[in-house]
Amino acid sequence: MKLFDELKWRGLVDNVTSPDVEDAINNEQLTFYIGTDPTADSLHIGHYSSLLMAKRLQMHGHHPIMLVGGATGFIGDPKATGERNMLTPEVLQKNYDALHAQISKLWGFDMVNNLDWTKDITIIDFLRDYGKLFNVNYMINKETVKKRLDSGISYTEFSYMILQSLDFYTLYKTRNCTMQIGGQDQWGNITSGLELIRKKCGADVKCYGLTMPLITKADGTKFGKSESGTVWLDPKKTSPYELYQFLFNTEDTKVIEYLKKLTFLTKEEIDALEVSLNEEPHKREAQKALASQVVKDLHGEEGLDSALKITNALFRGSFAELNDAQKLEAVAQMDQIECPCGLMLEDVLIQTHIASSKREAREWIKGNSISINGNKVNDPQMLIAQGNCCVQDYMILRRGKKNYYCVKMKEQEN
Template identity: 75%
Template sequence: MELYDELKWRGLINDITSPDLIDELNHGELTFYIGTDPTADSLHIGHYSSLLCAKRLQQHGHHPIMLVGGATGFIGDPKATGERNMLTPEVLDHNYQALHNQIENLWGFDMVNNLDWTKDLSIIDFLRDFGKYFNVNYMINKETVKKRLDSGISYTEFSYMILQAMDFLNLFEKKNCRMQIGGQDQWGNITAGLELIRKKHGADVKAYGLTMPLITKADGTKFGKSESGTVWLKKEKTSPYDLYQFLLNTEDSKVIEYLKKLTFLSVEEIERLEKALEENAGAREAQKKLAEEVVRDLHGQEELDAALKITNALFRGKLQDLDDEQRRDAVKSMPKIQTQAMKLEDLLVSSNIAKSKREAREWIKGNSIAINGEKYTDPNMIVDSSMAYVDNVLILRKGKKNYFAFVFEPNVD
């Protein structure tokens, strides 16, 4: 299977700007770029598929450049829903440095900052040397801009397309970069860059654009910084254990798509896992493999082993086997309930885990309630902060899978 066919099979091709690109991908050595703005201090799982696509291209002899938009981050790529909040120079600089380090450590791509070729540009030069090449009618017909015409769009965000086109032109001229890749929502910006290159250098230049479908959740919403429950690639923001659990809980309808887009597993292995899913979905073999591959690729075998240790400890109720750091990871994603010292049966009722004291006593006496991995059968037992599992948090399990983290309020003298 040639590269383009594999990218299609993995669901990584939404559109290309020319059929000539197919042969270039299969047999050429393209220098290409992918960009992101420093609007946060970490990439997230929505970026991961795109960056892995860049890595796949690199493995086939192409040459990636990673652009972190120190300039475009000041402006903000237009969203369909409204204007972005403007970030301060201090925040953007912090985010830029964080992303630079993250990308360098994970992928080692060559990196550039578009602030380098825009910071000294005067407004007159911008309008004469670049703005002159953009027809307003052409710009307002771009999909994202068109969606904002009724609600309104500032000139600042309207100009983002020109700035990104300047990036493509600069890299084409300085680094012989002949392709830009990005999510399908970047089609308008990518084609604007190609138009600028052609107007400056002639219609017959060999430059291309490739867009990838946005990776989405089962409900159709995309993974992004503005979405709730963002899954970050930085372990301090989303721990390897939380990432493992997130991927382990992938819906059957999405897991094969994620295996194709988020792992380097072979076609044959993914097809085997797809068959295993059809034959025995309950075994969750595909989900386990997805979680293992992504956590290992991002954070290494040691962090995967720690995530598996926490997972197994929770599944088997052997919570005492974990060290304090692993305990904190274990409780981080559990529902948090503020509490004070009280009887066990009252704890279940006050937290709405049980509907009544009678139901609470039935669960307790029926061996269905465990605290920090140990079963307790006395409804009148006092549960207090001395029983904390880590810090001031206690873990209560109802049945086999339902975990709750009770946070004891500090004593007030």
């Protein structure tokens, strides 16, 4: 399978600006770029497919450039929902430094900052040298801008397209960068960049654009910073265990798509996992493979080992084998119920709504269905206090094999 065919099989090609893109990807060694703005101090899972796309191309002889938009971050790419909040220079610099360190550590890509070639352009030069080449009618017909016309869009965000076009033009002139890759929502910015290059350098210039489908959840919403429950690539913001659990809980309808887009597993390996998913979905082999591959690629064998250790400890109820940091990672992923200290176990079950009555609570306790921090308990009148916590103020109750409850103990008020 040729590289472009593999990219299509993986679902990584949404649109291309020329039929020549396929031949260029298969047979040339292109310099291309992917960009992101420093609007947060970490990349998230929504960026991951694009970064792997760059790595896939690099492995076949192409040269990736990662652009972190120190300039465009001041402006903000227009959203369909409304104006972005302006970030201060201090926050943008902090975010830029964090992204630079993260990308360098994980992928080692060649990196550039568009503030370097934008900061010294005067407003007069900007309008004469670049603004004059953009037709307003052309700009307002771009999909993202068009969606904002009724609600309104500031000139600041409207001009974002020109700034990003300037990036492509500058990288073409200075680095012989002939292709830009972005999400499907970047089509308008990419084609505008190509137009600027042709107007500045001639219509016969061979430059290309490729867009990728956005990674979405089963409900159709995309992964991103503006969505709830952001999954970060920084292990301090989303631990390896949290990432593992997030991916392990992928719906059956999405897991094969994610395996294609977020891992380097071969077609044969993914096809075998798809057979397992269809014939024995309860084993969740596809989800295990997805979670293991992504966590290992991002956080190494050590991160994967820790994630699996916490997962297995929760499954078996063997909390004693975890250190305090791992216990806190597990606790962070559980719904927490507050309960005062000094109650009998049967009353704790009622107070936390685990049991609906004392009779039910006693039956469960005496029937060896209740565990505290992995240890079976069978005394309904056992007093529960801070000493029963497994880490900090948290106690893990389990009913049966699958029902876990994280109880946060608090001192009784006088």
